[in-house]
Amino acid sequence: MDAVNVTRQFVIFRLANEEYGIDILRVKEIKEMMNITRVPKAAHFVRGVINLRGEVIPIVDLRKKFGLPKVEETESTRIIIVSVDDLTVGLVVDSSSEVTEINGAAIEEAPAAIGNVEQGNIFGIGKVGERLIILLDVVKIITNSAI
Amino acid sequence: MDMNQYLEIFIEESQEHLQNLNQSLLGLETNPKDLKILNEIFRVAHTLKGMAGTMGFSGVTGLTHQMENVLDAIRNGKIDVNTEIVDVLFECLDYLDNSINSIASTGKEGSQKADAIIASLNNIQNNKPVAATTAKEQKAEAKEDHIKFNQYDENVIRKALQQGMNVFKIRVILAKDCMLKSARSFIVFQTVERYGEIFKSIPKVEDIEDEKFDNEFTIAIVTKEPDSLIKKELESISEVVEIRIDQIEVEVEAAAPEEAMQEIRGGSAASVAAVEEKEGNEETQNKKGKAGKTVRVDIDRLDNLMNLVSELIIIKTRMEGAGGESRSQDMTEAVEYLERITTNLHDAVMKVRMVPIERVFNRFPRMVRDLSKDLGKDILLNMSGEETELDRTVIDEIGDPLIHLIRNAIDHGIEEKDVRIANNKSSTGTVYLRAYQDGNSVVIEVEDDGHGINTEKILKKAVERGLISPSAANELDEKKAIELLFKPGFSTAEKVSDLSGRGVGLDVVKTKIESLNGIVEVESIRGKGSKFIIRLPLTLAIIQALLVTIGEEKYAIPLNVIRDITTINGATIRNIHGQEVVLNRSNVLPIVRLDKMLDVENSQSADSEELTAVVVKKGEKHAAFIVDTLIGQQEIVIKTLGKFLSGIKYIAGATILGDGQVALIVDTNSLI
Numbered sequence: 001m002d003a004v005n006v007t008r009q010f011v012i013f014r015l016a017n018e019e020y021g022i023d024i025l026r027v028k029e030i031k032e033m034m035n036i037t038r039v040p041k042a043a044h045f046v047r048g049v050i051n052l053r054g055e056v057i058p059i060v061d062l063r064k065k066f067g068l069p070k071v072e073e074t075e076s077t078r079i080i081i082v083s084v085d086d087l088t089v090g091l092v093v094d095s096s097s098e099v100t101e102i103n104g105a106a107i108e109e110a111p112a113a114i115g116n117v118e119q120g121n122i123f124g125i126g127k128v129g130e131r132l133i134i135l136l137d138v139v140k141i142i143t144n145s146a147i
Numbered sequence: 148m149d150m151n152q153y154l155e156i157f158i159e160e161s162q163e164h165l166q167n168l169n170q171s172l173l174g175l176e177t178n179p180k181d182l183k184i185l186n187e188i189f190r191v192a193h194t195l196k197g198m199a200g201t202m203g204f205s206g207v208t209g210l211t212h213q214m215e216n217v218l219d220a221i222r223n224g225k226i227d228v229n230t231e232i233v234d235v236l237f238e239c240l241d242y243l244d245n246s247i248n249s250i251a252s253t254g255k256e257g258s259q260k261a262d263a264i265i266a267s268l269n270n271i272q273n274n275k276p277v278a279a280t281t282a283k284e285q286k287a288e289a290k291e292d293h294i295k296f297n298q299y300d301e302n303v304i305r306k307a308l309q310q311g312m313n314v315f316k317i318r319v320i321l322a323k324d325c326m327l328k329s330a331r332s333f334i335v336f337q338t339v340e341r342y343g344e345i346f347k348s349i350p351k352v353e354d355i356e357d358e359k360f361d362n363e364f365t366i367a368i369v370t371k372e373p374d375s376l377i378k379k380e381l382e383s384i385s386e387v388v389e390i391r392i393d394q395i396e397v398e399v400e401a402a403a404p405e406e407a408m409q410e411i412r413g414g415s416a417a418s419v420a421a422v423e424e425k426e427g428n429e430e431t432q433n434k435k436g437k438a439g440k441t442v443r444v445d446i447d448r449l450d451n452l453m454n455l456v457s458e459l460i461i462i463k464t465r466m467e468g469a470g471g472e473s474r475s476q477d478m479t480e481a482v483e484y485l486e487r488i489t490t491n492l493h494d495a496v497m498k499v500r501m502v503p504i505e506r507v508f509n510r511f512p513r514m515v516r517d518l519s520k521d522l523g524k525d526i527l528l529n530m531s532g533e534e535t536e537l538d539r540t541v542i543d544e545i546g547d548p549l550i551h552l553i554r555n556a557i558d559h560g561i562e563e564k565d566v567r568i569a570n571n572k573s574s575t576g577t578v579y580l581r582a583y584q585d586g587n588s589v590v591i592e593v594e595d596d597g598h599g600i601n602t603e604k605i606l607k608k609a610v611e612r613g614l615i616s617p618s619a620a621n622e623l624d625e626k627k628a629i630e631l632l633f634k635p636g637f638s639t640a641e642k643v644s645d646l647s648g649r650g651v652g653l654d655v656v657k658t659k660i661e662s663l664n665g666i667v668e669v670e671s672i673r674g675k676g677s678k679f680i681i682r683l684p685l686t687l688a689i690i691q692a693l694l695v696t697i698g699e700e701k702y703a704i705p706l707n708v709i710r711d712i713t714t715i716n717g718a719t720i721r722n723i724h725g726q727e728v729v730l731n732r733s734n735v736l737p738i739v740r741l742d743k744m745l746d747v748e749n750s751q752s753a754d755s756e757e758l759t760a761v762v763v764k765k766g767e768k769h770a771a772f773i774v775d776t777l778i779g780q781q782e783i784v785i786k787t788l789g790k791f792l793s794g795i796k797y798i799a800g801a802t803i804l805g806d807g808q809v810a811l812i813v814d815t816n817s818l819i
Contacts, residue, residue, distance in 0.1 A: 037809040038700065039788070040745040041796045049788065049801055051809050054454035054461075056801045058791045087791055142791070 006104045010126065012133060013080060013096035016068050020093075021100070021126055021133045026082045030096055033077040047092060052081065059090040065141070084142045091141075100133070102126040107135065120144070154254065157202050159443060161247045164191045165240060166509055172236055173512050179228035188236075189218045195243065206256045207246050213268040214239050216327050220272055235267045237513075272327075296347065296395075300367070303346050304395055307369040313343075313394065315374055319381065320363040320389040329358045331386050336366070338380050343370025362388075367395060446539060449500055456489070456496050457784045457803060463489050464805035502542045504582045504591070505533035510546075511553060511580060518557045524564060525575040526557055532582035537589050541663055541683055545591070548656040552593040552679050553578060555653070560597035560677055570674070572596070588665075588707075589685055594678040600671040602628040609634070629669050633657045661816075664690075664707075690785060692802070693761065694778035694810065698747040701810040703783055703802055704772070708763050708815050715758040715771065729760075729771060736762065737770045739818050744797060751775045765819040772815070785812065 010021035011030070036048040036059050045064035049056050059079060063070060076095035081088060110122040121141050126133040168191045174184045192214040199207035214236065220226045242261055249257035296304065304314045319335050321328055332355045339345055347367035350360045370377065374392040381390045466482050508530055519526035537545070561567075561576035568574050579594040606620045609631045615623075623631075633653045653667075660667050664684045671677035684690065684707070691706040713731065720729050720738060727738040738760070742750035752758055752773050760771035783802040788795060799814035 035808055037801070037811065039792060039795060039798065039811065040747070041798070042792060046792065049792070049809050049811075051803045051807055054458040054803065056786045056788060056803070056809055058789060087789070089791055 007101050008104070009099055009101050010133070010135065011080065011096060012098040012100050013078065013093040015062055015066065015094050019131060019133045021102070021135045022080065022082060022091075022138055023135075024099060026084065026138045028081040028083050028088065031079045031081060031090070033073055033079060033092075050079070050090060052088075052090075055088070057081065057088050057090050059092060060141075061092045063092070063094075082138050082142070084139050087142055089142050100126075100128055102128060102133070102135075110134075153202065154250070156443075157198055158247060158251045161195060161198060161243075164195055165244050165247065167191055168240055168243075169513050170509065172233060172240060173516065175228060175236075176230070176233045176516075179233075182222070185218065185222050189215065189222060192218060204246065204250065204256050206259075206261055207243060210239055210242060210261045210265060210268075212330070213265050216330060217268050217271050219327070226271060232271055235264065235271060238264050239268070296367075300347050303369065304367075313370050313372070313374065314367065315343075315370065315377070316365060316367050316393045316395050317377070317381070318363060318365045318389075318391040318393075319387060320391075322386040322388050323362055325362070325386040328360070328362070329356050331384065332356075332360075332364060334384055335381060335387065338384065339366065339368055339377065342372045342377055342380070343368040444499075449496070449539075452496055453500070453784070456493050459489050460493060461803060461805060461807050465807070500539050501536035502539050503533060504535045504537055504542065504545075504589075506542055507546045507549060508533050508580060508582070511549070514550065514553065515557065515578065518554065522557065524557065524561055526561065527575050527577045528553075528580065529577055530580045535582040535584055535589055537683065538685065541589075544659065544663055545681075545683070548659045548681070549580075549591065549593065551653070551656050552681075553580065556593055556595035556597065556677070556679075560595035560599075562598050566598075570598075584685070585682075589683050591681040591683070592678055593681075594676060596676040599673040599675055600629055600632070600669070600677050601673070605629065605631050629671060632669070633667070664705075690783060692781060692783045692812065694781055694804075695759075695761065695774040696776045696778060697742050697745065697752075697774055698750045700745075700747055701778065701804065701808070702741070702745070702774075703781075703810050703812045704761055704763065704815060705799075705812065706780060708765070710762045710764045710769060712777065713760050713762060713771070715760045715773075717756050717758055731762070731771070734769070737819075738773060739770050740773045741813070741818075742773070742775075744818060745813075763815045763819065765816050768819050770819045772813070772818070783810075783812070 009024040011024050011027045012019055012021050014020070031052075034050055036050055038048040039046060039058075042048070042058075045061050047059040047061045047064075049058050051057075062068075071094070074094075076097075078093055078096045079090040080093060080096060081090050083089075106127045107124040108127070110124055121137055121144070122134055123137040124135045126135050168188060171184050171188045171191065174181065175188065178184060192211045196208055196211035196215065199205075199211065217226070217232070217236075221228055221232070226232070242259065242264055245259060246256050249255065249259075307314050317339065319332070321331055325331055336345065336352075336355075345366050345368050348355065349365045354360055355364055368377075374394070378390050378392050381387060463482070463485055466485065511530065512528055515526050515528040518524075556578050557576070561578070562570070562572075564574050567576065577596050579592065581590075581592045581594070583590055602625050605628050606615075606623065609615050609628075610617050610620050614631060614634050620628075633656075657667050660681055660683070666682050668680040668682070669677065670680065692703040693706055693709060693712075694701055694703050696702075715729050715731075715738075720727050722728075723735075727740070728735050729738055730736070740752070741747070742752060752775050758773050759775065759777060760773055761777075762769055762771050781804075783804075785800045785802060787793075787800050788798065797814050797817055799812045801809050801811050804810050
């Protein structure tokens with residue numbers, strides 16, 4: 001990482017037993033789970049589309065994208081709306097409740113592979129006290145997913 | 148000042164002006180004596196010059212300046228309008244158009260040279276000798292050449308003199324028959340400015356630019372050069388008759404030299420700025436007079452507004468249902484009122500997106516003019532219904548297909564002059580371009596009175612190109628044969644001109660129109676002419692659709708593709724080569740099970756006796772789409788699924804229903 005001492009804010013969310021982080025500048029909003037309209041013939045990790053104030057937004061199931069087992073939705077399931085350039089996409093996660101500051105110095109480069117997340121989708125591991133947070137590269141996740 | 152923010156406005160406005168210029172030039176050609184048209188052209192050229200000058204596009208500025216000169220000469224009756232001049236003016240228009248386009252795409256004017264055009268403009272000016280001297284010019288010389296300096300000027304002079312610089316008063320007298328006094332004075336100004344700074348001019352610079360002066364003007368300058376050099380330079384400018392240079396002397400006081408020079412610079416810069424500002428004001432005033440009260444709005448903002456209105460409609464629907472029995476009278480009235488407002492608002496926003504088709508039609512008279520010249524055919528273009536309105540998105544797309552059809556009509560449709568005369572037709576061919584609204588769609592017709600479509604030739608060609616087999620060709624009726632025209636890789640032009648018949652044939656037209664949810668039809672009578680009919684939906688954004696359920700999901704099927712709705716007894720379904728079909732009105736109707744195609748789970752239709760079928764057409768083909776239940780007809784706002792989901796099979800888009808849920812729109816074409 002070049003910008004060693006820059007502190008950035010990350011939206012933290014949970015998937016299975018891991019904590020993940022997304023640069024807050026990419027996050028437009030976090031919505032509670034809502035009815036998703038299935039889109040036939042879409043990629044397996046695309047849950048469908050939702051109506052976000054009159055705009056139709058595609059929804060990606062991050063569990064499916066990362067090859068994690070399917071779970072029932074709970075009260076705490078959230079959709080994180082992220083935007084990359086002119087693409088706006090919702091990401092379904094198990095829960096999300098926190099924004100954390102992580103200093104550039106506390107971010108380590110990603111090891112070869114973490115669990116099922118392809119390395120390209122991760123740009124680093126953030127250390128916050130004892131916790132290890134997998135920091136995702138939203139741009140890559142979305143551009144890799146686009147059809 | 149950063150010019151980039153103005154660039155877009157500049158381009159948009161320039162395009163508008165060029166469009167205007169185009170029309171005026173066409174008008175001038177038919178009506179060479181019309182002073183109003185001439186003034187309009189002059190105004191456009193002048194405005195363009197001003198705008199381009201401000202933006203620093205020297206090519207455009209230079210050319211428009213020359214155009215102004217010629218136009219002015221015409222206006223003053225010194226030159227008569229003839230086709231040559233109009234042709235040159237058209238060339239100018241093309242040059243300007245190219246420049247603006249190049250500015251639009253690259254931000255630069257491009258490297259094309261205007262020299263040739265400018266040369267021909269100059270020729271026009273010079274070939275025709277000057278006929279008369281205007282009365283105004285006769286009372287020249289009469290005025291005395293004294294300049295009054297105000298305090299500021301005196302300060303400038305004093306400081307300059309302190310630095311040992313010369314301050315001169317230059318009186319410039321132009322030839323009596325000088326045609327372009329402002330241009331000459333401009334050259335004088337430029338020449339002088341090479342040697343020093345002009346700080347005063349009588350009359351004012353603006354007036355000189357507007358030719359509001361007689362044959363002479365006086366300027367005062369600060370310079371390091373001796374008067375003899377300047378005099379020599381100025382006298383070498385043609386049409387300058389006399390230069391008188393006098394030293395100006397003012398009492399000299401002590402002051403810091405550095406400061407002085409700066410102030411002079413500052414002063415002249417300020418005066419230039421003032422001139423520019425004034426020009427700007429004049430332009431805006433001119434614009435106000437013509438354009439009335441319009442606002443240019445980015446289409447994205449309109450889309451955004453449209454989205455918000457859709458949201459409002461959705462929330463209104465929710466409010467209608469909310470409260471139930473316990474709702475008070477007041478509330479009910481308020482909701483009803485809200486409904487009226489939202490409906491009106493919706494209509495209003497839709498109207499904002501509508502643009503008269505004139506915007507597209509505008510460019511055709513010029514095109515037809517050029518084509519008829521190139522091909523040596525006399526063509527009359529007869530347009531009607533220019534005021535017909537279409538959605539902006541459609542307008543932007545419809546231009547190219549229409550160009551293609553009109554070119555086809557002129558190139559292939561209308562016969563050569565001698566052929567027409569031999570066939571007892573008027574030697575002038577006519578192309579009709581009509582637009583009109585027909586229910587929920589807009590119809591555009593391109594008709595010519597040429598020789599019609601030669602089906603034998605089409606069939607021969609199609610066989611040659613291997614599009615159909617010779618035996619199949621014999622069985623085709625006229626209509627089917629004409630449809631071959633729309634096949635990719637078909638082009639019937641015997642003479643390959645650079646206009647049409649370049650291999651990109653009517654199939655491109657057809658694809659384009661279909662991508663706009665429209666259809667193309669052809670009617671042709673041998674020897675009488677052919678007619679291409681384009682039918683387009685009024686707007687792309689809103690369509691009537693039938694809402695259906697399949698399993699637990701809701702889908703929308705566009706109403707314009709539905710032939711009818713029927714029930715099918717499950718027992719009557721046959722299986723032919725793995726394709727389910729049913730006999731309907733003595734036709735074999737293929738069955739499309741939407742639940743299977745769209746991977747819907749828990750569909751009821753899978754094992755029920757009575758099936759609900761929506762019969763959908765695609766051209767001549769039909770198919771029965773099996774659905775679970777019908778919800779009803781509804782006006783829906785089409786939204787795209789976006790880039791992320793682009794290319795999804797069988798789905799044409801999405802829409803938002805009254806309850807805020809998203810329903811997908813079935814792409815029936817891909818399913819048949």
